[in-house]
Amino acid sequence: MAAGLQRDPIVILRMNGEDLNEFADSSTYETEAVAIFSQVESGNASLRQCLSAALRHLTVDHGMPPASDSLVVETVIEPALQELSSADQLDRPASQEAFFQEFRKYLGIIARRLQERPVIVAHSENTFDGAGVRKILSNKSEFDKLLDSLWGDVPKEHKDRTSKKYLWVAFDRMAASVNLPPYGAVDQVDAVVNEAFKMANADDGKPVDEAEFKKLLTEILGAVMLQLDGNVIAVSSNTVLHEPMSTPSSLLSPSPPSPMVSSPSE
The missing domain is CATH 1.10.238 (Recoverin; domain 1)
Incomplete structure (x- = not known):
């Protein structure tokens, strides 16, 4: 998809858990969590399934790197899920109350893991108006x-x-x-x-x-x-950079204009 998009500057983001913690503690968390649950819950879906699906509804604006990226899955998402709770509890049918509480805990664990090992994301946006x-x-x-x-x-x-x-x-x-x-x-x-x-x-x-x-x-x-x-159409692209990058800043300077790299985005 990205090969034909306008060549906007790419912003390099250092996802270190700070924004994700702010979201989980914010006044908007409850409203967004309820909305996300209504989209991911289906019949007898387990709490584990709902939590995994819910991450795909979060974006870099929430402080969440792309949840489909292999690096993010292996080093952040799966270990955080294992740490969250026992398998028995996660495999039970999800209720809104359980999801609300466990999702906040889950985000807190993910944020901590991101603090220990930040993820670098190349982010670009295009608007067609x-x-x-x-x-x-x-x-x-x-x-x-x-x-x-x-x-x-x-x-x-x-x-x-x-x-x-x-x-x-x-x-x-x-x-x-x-x-x-x-x-x-x-x-x-x-x-x-x-x-x-x-x-x-x-x-x-x-x-x-x-x-x-x-x-x-x-x-x-x-x-x-x-x-x-x-009906203005906005499209964003987020790509995890698998090379390590060490910097104290959470937002680096935009790179020179270059073709965007395709990746799943929410």
Whole structure:
């Protein structure tokens, strides 16, 4: 996914348990814990299953490194779970009260282990709000040049016409020019693009000439812009750095802009 995202600066975070402790002791813990339990509890799920699933609902904003990373699992999550309680208690069906109490204890143990062995996380965020589309649409000369270039690159059939299927190719080629990810990189943006193509009736594969080709691309971009105006899409990426890093600071300076590294994120 990350290969096509905008190259934003990567912030290096040192997860040392401090933020996680603050969350567990905060006034918002109870509300968030109840909300998380309602999402992870299903039927006869055990307390162990609920606690493990709950960690995936926490992010670096809570002070939790990616819970799916092998280093985090092996050195933090599994040892903390073993320390938390006896197997008999963890394998019982989870109640909200038990989850509420044990989850707070679990986070405290994880925070302590992070204090003993901090985890370094590369964090980056991207926001897709339609501003890049609006900018290109407002500059007619630049937009016309872009459309000319896209039309010049698509295969032509007889009588200088091309199939509508090449609208997808053209849209993907201009994604970087309008600050959008390539199709397939971000599911939420893909859904917006799919809807825009549907609204423009641009997905039936019929042949179009140059004027209609450019008109359809303009309509699709306009539809994408309007949808993103009302529903901004934010995407974050978090990657655990397995090389040791020693620093007293909890937040290091951003690195130079570089491609984001893909990793599961919440």
